[in-house]
Amino acid sequence: MRTRFAPSPTGPLHLGHAYSAMMAHDMARAAGGEFLLRIEDIDQTRARPEWEAQIYDDLRWLGLDWDGPVMRQSDRMAAYDAALDDLWARGLLYVCTCNRRDIQAAMSAPQEGVPTHGPDGLIYPGTCRDKPQPAARPADAVLRLRLADCLAETGPLSFEETGPAHAGQITIDPARMIAEVGDIVLARRDMGTSYHLSVVLDDATQAISDVIRGEDLFAATQIHVLLQRILGLPTPRYHHHRLIRDADGKRLAKRDDARAIGKYRADGCTPADIRQMVKP
Structure with missing residues (x-):
């Protein structure tokens, strides 16, 4: 099994991103497979190096490791x-x-x-x-x-x-x-x-075998x-998972900075806390 997480560096990762990344990572690891990371930065008008750096930092903080080099669409x-x-x-x-x-x-x-x-x-x-x-x-x-x-x-x-x-x-x-x-x-x-x-x-x-996404x-x-x-x-096979929503039932977007992983980290949350927040 080879899965991937493919965020765009156009804003902070939020709880929905964390849920998708953790699911793709955990499914691959449970099957003895590989978890890959791809940066979807074709929209160069909105992509920012600082957001890309934050993606790596947030994923590592969540305890997610990826296999091989990171693919960047701009390349x-x-x-x-x-x-x-x-x-x-x-x-x-x-x-x-x-x-x-x-x-x-x-x-x-x-x-x-x-x-x-x-x-x-x-x-x-x-x-x-x-x-x-x-x-x-x-x-x-x-x-x-x-x-x-x-x-x-x-x-x-x-x-x-x-x-x-x-x-x-x-x-x-x-x-x-x-x-x-x-x-x-x-x-x-x-x-x-x-x-x-x-x-x-x-x-x-x-060579993605299983696409895990919302x-x-x-x-x-x-x-x-x-x-x-x-x-x-x-x-590939596809696995479309539930969306993480706010209290009003609206799915999260990057403009929802209050749900950003970085904000939870700053407030003292742990990776285990994040997993509990998105648990079904």
Whole structure:
């Protein structure tokens, strides 16, 4: 078993991060496997060295040790570019010039019962899908995936889920995916890639056997399984765990500094206290 914890250095780790990291670490160790660390810093406008340093410090304080060198996404742009070049050459990407306002305007009068939001945000209506495309992939453009074409190419898709809410073999419904996901963004101007593309390539490069993450990402897993298939990559097992929420039932975010690990440490808490706080 090889698991990973992949935080973004854009703020302090909170209790939800601690829970996910401890679960991935403990599951790997219990199976005699490896626990890897990856820094997801493709958003260089928000990533900060001090937050990255704090991640290492907090994880060590929690008693979590990782195997091998830390992977940093900012070092892997060549791999993301190569995958984008491959998908572009196969006609599976197109340039999108729409901004968020354009997309909202195109969806101003959706049919009753038709979903407007999916795991990638607003479901893109396909405005730019049939526009003429340049011969070479533009280096500084928003690129979207031709979802229907990809699904026609892949055939049946499924993945193994071991999390408590969805345990079993999950079959992906192509028609439902087209309606509820749409043509997702695989490259952004300010990043040169996207979360969906980078996480799939990174998990494959690190030979991750089991992806342990929050249940808020369960709906995005169908995207990742599709990308794995069209890129010829293995599909790991997935385990989507419960989210740690505040007293009002809202899931924690990095803006919740009061729940930051560093704050608990400063207040005299121990790693055992943190484990007790997130215990089901």
